[in-house]
Amino acid sequence: SSSCSSVFCRDDRMEEPVAQEDVTFNADEVNGIVKEIVEMTLGTASYAHNKVSQWSSEILEAIIKRLTATQKPYKYVVTCSIMQKTGAGLHTASSSYWDNTTDGSTVVRWENKFLYCITAVYGLAT
Amino acid sequence: FPSVPLGCVRERMAMATTSAAGGPGARVVDRFASANPEDPPTTPTPVIKYENTYITEPENGEKFQRSRVRALLVEVLQEKMKKKNYDAEKAPDLAKDLSSLITTRVKALAWPRYKFVVQVTVTERTGQGVEIASRCLWDVQRDNYVAETFQNSTMIVMATVFGCYYD
Numbered sequence: 027s028s029s030c031s032s033v034f035c036r037d038d039r040m041e042e043p044v045a046q047e048d049v050t051f052n053a054d055e056v057n058g059i060v061k062e063i064v065e066m067t068l069g070t071a072s073y074a075h076n077k078v079s080q081w082s083s084e085i086l087e088a089i090i091k092r093l094t095a096t097q098k099p100y101k102y103v104v105t106c107s108i109m110q111k112t113g114a115g116l117h118t119a120s121s122s123y124w125d126n127t128t129d130g131s132t133v134v135r136w137e138n139k140f141l142y143c144i145t146a147v148y149g150l151a152t
Numbered sequence: 153f154p155s156v157p158l159g160c161v162r163e164r165m166a167m168a169t170t171s172a173a174g175g176p177g178a179r180v181v182d183r184f185a186s187a188n189p190e191d192p193p194t195t196p197t198p199v200i201k202y203e204n205t206y207i208t209e210p211e212n213g214e215k216f217q218r219s220r221v222r223a224l225l226v227e228v229l230q231e232k233m234k235k236k237n238y239d240a241e242k243a244p245d246l247a248k249d250l251s252s253l254i255t256t257r258v259k260a261l262a263w264p265r266y267k268f269v270v271q272v273t274v275t276e277r278t279g280q281g282v283e284i285a286s287r288c289l290w291d292v293q294r295d296n297y298v299a300e301t302f303q304n305s306t307m308i309v310m311a312t313v314f315g316c317y318y319d
Contacts, residue, residue, distance in 0.1 A: 078281065079285070082283055087287065101288070101289060101295065102288065102290070103314045103316075104288070105312070106283075106284070107283070109275065112279070112280040114275060114278040115243060116274075116275045116282075117243045117273070118247060118271065118272070119250070119271075120269065120271040121252045121254070121255040122255065122269040123269075129267070150267050150316045151318075152319070
């Protein structure tokens with residue numbers, strides 16, 4: 027008669043099948059991650075041609091790291107477009123062939139006085 | 153009277169009551185029926201379970217072939233962008249049309265178990281600086297991407313196709 031107070035202790039009456047947690051793309055969580063990282067990297071910076079590739083690398087690497095840390099069974103594609111504000115127009119469209127129930131995408135538009143940053147994250151379930 | 157274990161009898165009685173509610177001879181035990189009798193009867197949707205194919209890699213000739221997709225992208229961009237000038241009203245539609253057209257053409261290559269993401273960026277050419285970068289977390293041996301740019305005097309179009317193997 028052992029009394030277990032630990033969570034991992036259970037009797038072997040019936041082996042319950044492991045519950046499959048809902049595998050869906052959580053757009054809100056990803057949005058939050060992306061906004062935080064872009065804000066942190068760009069902040070009030072003005073467009074500098076020599077720094078742009080470094081910024082985009084930083085943003086992308088940080089986003090991928092945070093997405094990996096969420097430990098979800100997903101493959102990710104992250105794209106980042108940084109454009110100088112000169113009055114020109116920029117349009118982005120995307121189309122995908124995937125499983126609507128498990129896969130999803132989110133686009134985060136961020137701007138400051140000097141530049142636009144558009145980040146798209148696509149999550150594909152494996 | 154045949155001797156029947158007690159548990160069995162209880163089950164039969166439960167089934168009898170629900171079938172009475174459904175009508176004579178109705179054998180469906182509807183566990184998802186709501187308490188309110190006026191609600192329409194709910195049928196539990198069967199969960200489809202697919203058998204394991206035990207295939208872990210794309211077959212020969214069914215891998216994401218960059219050369220074919222690149223040729224496709226170049227062809228589509230050249231064809232659609234001929235003699236077009238940047239028009240702020242039409243640019244969003246152009247981007248959407250291009251991306252859905254490219255998706256349809258890439259799907260037509262008929263590679264099984266591949267998921268595709270196509271992204272098209274259209275921007276006016278006014279001498280501003282633009283940087284478009286991407287990073288992916290995927291399987292390097294099976295997944296790939298192709299990126300192509302098209303420029304004319306008034307606009308720049310950038311199209312990227314990402315292909316991910318789904319096992």
